Amino acid sequence: MRWVRCLLSATGLSLSPSTSWDWDWDARQKNSPSKATRYLLLVRHGQYDFSNGKLTPKGWEQAFATARRLKELNLPLQYIVGSSMPRAMETASAISSILESGVALLPTNELLREGAPYPDIPKRSSWKPPLSYHVDGARIEAAFRNYFHRAPPEQKKDSYEIIVCHANVIRYFVCRALQLPPEAWLRLSLKHASLSIICIRPDGRISLRALGDSGHLPPNLLTV
Numbered sequence: 001m002r003w004v005r006c007l008l009s010a011t012g013l014s015l016s017p018s019t020s021w022d023w024d025w026d027a028r029q030k031n032s033p034s035k036a037t038r039y040l041l042l043v044r045h046g047q048y049d050f051s052n053g054k055l056t057p058k059g060w061e062q063a064f065a066t067a068r069r070l071k072e073l074n075l076p077l078q079y080i081v082g083s084s085m086p087r088a089m090e091t092a093s094a095i096s097s098i099l100e101s102g103v104a105l106l107p108t109n110e111l112l113r114e115g116a117p118y119p120d121i122p123k124r125s126s127w128k129p130p131l132s133y134h135v136d137g138a139r140i141e142a143a144f145r146n147y148f149h150r151a152p153p154e155q156k157k158d159s160y161e162i163i164v165c166h167a168n169v170i171r172y173f174v175c176r177a178l179q180l181p182p183e184a185w186l187r188l189s190l191k192h193a194s195l196s197i198i199c200i201r202p203d204g205r206i207s208l209r210a211l212g213d214s215g216h217l218p219p220n221l222l223t224v
Helices: 002-011 057-073 086-098 130-147 167-177 182-187
Strands: 038-044 077-082 159-165 195-200 206-213
Touching: 038 057, 038 167, 057 086, 057 195, 077 086, 086 159, 130 167, 167 182, 167 195, 167 206
Parallel strands: 038 159, 077 159
Antiparallel strands: 038 195, 195 206
């Protein structure tokens, strides 16, 4: 350990935490004696046509490949919910068609639509004006609060829930869940039809089990 301390001293680094963890980040710490863990499987939609917002043929292939991967995982999935934008709706539909009938496809949620969640740093001069952040940011934060929370007291078993949405939304969710600076969201990159998994423990701890996992896609289906 001595050499570690010497190295840290020489580089100006410290073993002291730079930030603290908010254990009551979802305002449910006192009301959640549940021992169940929630797993949120965040799926980015497949490649889409910019002219009509719908999946391209390759996008459909990506969506079905991700659906097969989800089925192979053999998890006790509860439901699929997605953004109301066509590319996410079609991706969710493809996933639903492959999974068992017991996995409910819920109505779409407007809160999950693509947008600009937070002013990014370092700044991109071509990015959204402040009004977009003001409008989209509040909506995407509302989506986070709706889906990201520890299990309720009545939940006895672990749950696995699929959310099909967009790269910006998922990147913001990841930063927000891990209590990282929200302005860092644009530093992350997610491929089409990739899978990110967030684990929410009953005590409020959160871990990122996968970020933009695209190992189930062959090279010819890898697009950003």
